[in-house]
Amino acid sequence: MKLLILIGLVLLIIAVHQLMRVVELSRQFKKGNEWSVKDSDNSFNGKAMLLFGFAFIAFFFWQANRWNDNLLPAASSLHGVKVDTLWDYNMYIIVTVFVLTNAVLFYFAYKYRGTKETKATFLAHDNRLEMIWTIVPAVVLAFIIIFGLKYWNEITDRSNDPNKITIELYAKQFDWTARYAGFDKTLGSTDYRQIDGGNVVGMDTLDPAGNDDIIVKNEFHIPVNKEIEFKMRSRDVIHSAYMPHFRAQMNCVPGMVTEFKFTPSKTTAEMRKDPYVIQLMKGINEVREKRGEEPVEFDYILLCNKICGASHYNMQMTIIVESEKDYKDWLLTQPRFKKRVVSK
């Protein structure tokens, strides 16, 4: 087999070599040279540019149309709705600029393809035109900046909701842990030197505030329509807590506590009845069926979105959004830290 490939390669090289000889010899009989650009070359490439321009913009709309239903569902958090609105307005602007600029570029590339007869127009500059395309982008950008920063400030402001729920997300290679403050509504303090098999998040065992903390793996629950304040920590390297359905993301950095807050607005059960999500899951399950895999239901998910090592691609935790009552019931069934240590 290897011998065959080798022989094939050698033959190919000989064939190419002979072909080159033929081309080189035939060139001697032609007038002029190969490299200089002829009107026919300009004509061909100019038309090809126009064709490409059309095809490119068509390709864009084809993709937008084909994959529009495969994308993330509308935001499931209060601030996420604003992010989506801002996203849409920005998209209108940039898609317009993208389509128009490319259209003009490829049209000019076609229209002004050179010939021997034509002479270009000598135009070195035009202050009025240049002012236009300095000022117009500046004005548009001013709006983009103002609205962007308004939302950014709202999203990143310190939470002052007295009823907020504080949850710690703790990252390590390669899984997530969530920790809830117990009855005292205070997360116990931590000390990374106390980490061991029974104390995965490094609870400071001397701090009584931590005794009633609840530590969960694999999935965590949050109540709908309540502000959730996340405190992120990491044990080893930088991770990033990415919850795309809520338009939420924050890095988890060893040595510091980072924060992100949001208010979920749709329960997992509501999402599973959402028409967009139903067709989204239908598409997913069709692919899974073809591969012989079990169908799945929609779930909110927490992913790691900062390269963290070999299993970075599989660092996940399921998020369940439910009514406040269900959430409280679930929380009561979870073991508390003190008990865990004792039961160890």
Place this chain on the structure above:
Amino acid sequence: MSHEHSADLTEHLGHHDHAHDHDEHEESFVSKYIFSMDHKMISRQFLITAIVMAVIAMTMSIIFRMQLAWPGEKFAFINAVLGDKWGKDGILDPNMYLALVTIHGTIMVFFVLTGGLSGTFANLLIPYQVGARDMASGFLNMLSYWFFFLSSVIMLGSLFIEDGPASGGWTIYPPLSALPEAMPGSKLGMTLWLISMTLFVVSSLLGGINYIVTIINLRTKGMKMTRMPLTMWAMLITAILGVLSFPVLVSCVVLLICDRSLGTSFYLSDIYIGGRPLDNVGGSPILFEHLFWFLGHPEVYIVLLPALGITSEIISTNSRKPIFGYRAMIGSMLAIGFLSFIVWGHHMFLTGMNPFLGSVFVFTTLLIAIPSAVKAFNYITTLWKGNIQYTPAMLFSIGLVSSFVTGGVTGIILADSTLDINVHDTYFVVAHFHIVMGLSAIFGMFAGVYHWFPKMFLRMMNKKLGYLHFWVTFICAYGVFFPMHFLGLAGVPRRYYTNSAFPMFDNLVDINEIVTVFAIIAALGQVIFIFNFFYSIFRGEKSPQNPWNSNTLEWTTPMANIHGNWPGPLPVVHRWAYDYSKPGSPNDFIPQTVPLVEGEQDGGGGH
């Protein structure tokens, strides 16, 4: 020192070559081809090294693209390239996946688009286009190449060590890159990466200082700053950015080396890894990110500006029109260069950096869109009512304008911290920077190679193969990177070995397949270029002195690679570089050496 005086100085230096036209002392092979101090030879050395590096980095991308499109499939190709350790049964190892992504990024950003692009064209064009005998210091220039070469060898060498090369991403964020327990790539591979990059910075600084000094001091008589071709302005601003920002990368790297080897805690704190708590306290990975991106963002423009300079020149020449808004083009490059130093924080909106600091970076970053828009519109206006000559270089230049716009507009989304929250570190980012930086810069580089090949090798490249190469590359490039936006909008993170661990990404397999198929065709398309390039070096048609009817000084030199560039005295410059199709002139180009006629205005003014 006035530039006239310094021009005399080079005149004096170069006089030796002039006096002995056919020099008796033949140069040895070593001094001519290996340790050459001639800017033209050094330029060719950079180019060929960069081509080798680019082929390697591109092959890597094909391997990880195959894994992403068909995870778990067995490919004899992967086994053949990576062997049984990293490609057992033809399946890519997850650690090797990360290593390939890391080294692909490192090679492409630094070795191809920084060293390769600036090294090739700054070296080739600066002495030619400002009218100098050579670089200010031929010796430093030679050192610059050999540091680059050594650094390339070490980077490639790291591919063959037992634990594999660095694999923490090209941004090498600690603690991942600092702790050998975190991943195998953070052992010896990371050490070699750091050594290689330090040498690379040395090379870059030696080159950069030379470029700046040559442009400032060695311009020939009459070559005022405001008469310089835009390539020169681009190279000058690029070199200044490099000289100011690369040293910061070295400090960043030195602190990381201390953390890795000397037990310091610049970037480390409160870490428990490998079954034990580390003693390090008080450091912060955020410090690393600030230092890294203080280079990292100007680096984007170090990559991009030379390409923009090259295409300004090519678009003007081949539209047979002056570049539209010469001074606005210089102004916008200066603005971009300045702003590039105060925007680095937009890479860090979600690191836990103070959100108010983030706001400042939103503002400065979005400002860059203004000079960028000016540049894009000026390119397009240059085409307007032109007489476009479609050389392969011109095709690639128009390709650059398209990719610069297409990739640039998504920058507006990513610069907006509110919108960045949900697409940060997803494929939307991968799409954005590959199109705006990767494609634009590589198109600029291809354009430069096709355009100045006759100056480098005195022969012409094959035009038809050039056309074929362009169309395959252009179509496939968008085919590869455009669909990635949609992966990002579906929430797919970058640097995932496979997307199959999450059912929510199962309906995106066809996007990944399309991307990979285009990538494979694009890679095969580069064979056309490589064949054309090496074939034309030896067998291409002989080039005339000024094949593109261009105005700049390099085309006034004889078609022979002689020391000192001009056999006689240095040319004297009388006008700017863009008098194409000037009314009243019989030719559609007026070289810079032609004196102004009575009453004629320079710089695009009329009679």
